[in-house]
Amino acid sequence: MDEQREELRSVSEKLSLLIEILSPKETEGPTLDDLLARLIEVVQEQNPILRRIDRTTGFTLDHLEGRPVRRDGDEDAHLS
Numbered sequence: 001m002d003e004q005r006e007e008l009r010s011v012s013e014k015l016s017l018l019i020e021i022l023s024p025k026e027t028e029g030p031t032l033d034d035l036l037a038r039l040i041e042v043v044q045e046q047n048p049i050l051r052r053i054d055r056t057t058g059f060t061l062d063h064l065e066g067r068p069v070r071r072d073g074d075e076d077a078h079l080s
Contacts (some may be wrong), residue, residue, distance in 0.1 A: 020032075062069045 059069055
């Protein structure tokens with residue numbers, strides 16, 4: 001039992017050291033807030049393309065499922 005406890009302590013120390021080595025120092029690189037803000041910017045930049053893909057997918061599904069195909073600005077056409 002003492003051997004297992006010692007082995008676990010040793011593994012824990014090594015893991016802690018490894019995490020410390022791999023973790024960037026506070027002054028290195030962008031902060032998490034900076035990374036999240038940039039990610040939000042990138043997603044917002046892609047918004048027109050994503051809307052176009054969504055609209056095109058909706059048209060295609062309407063057609064394949066035999067529903068009246070929506071026209072631009074007619075979001076409720078598939079409900080009739």
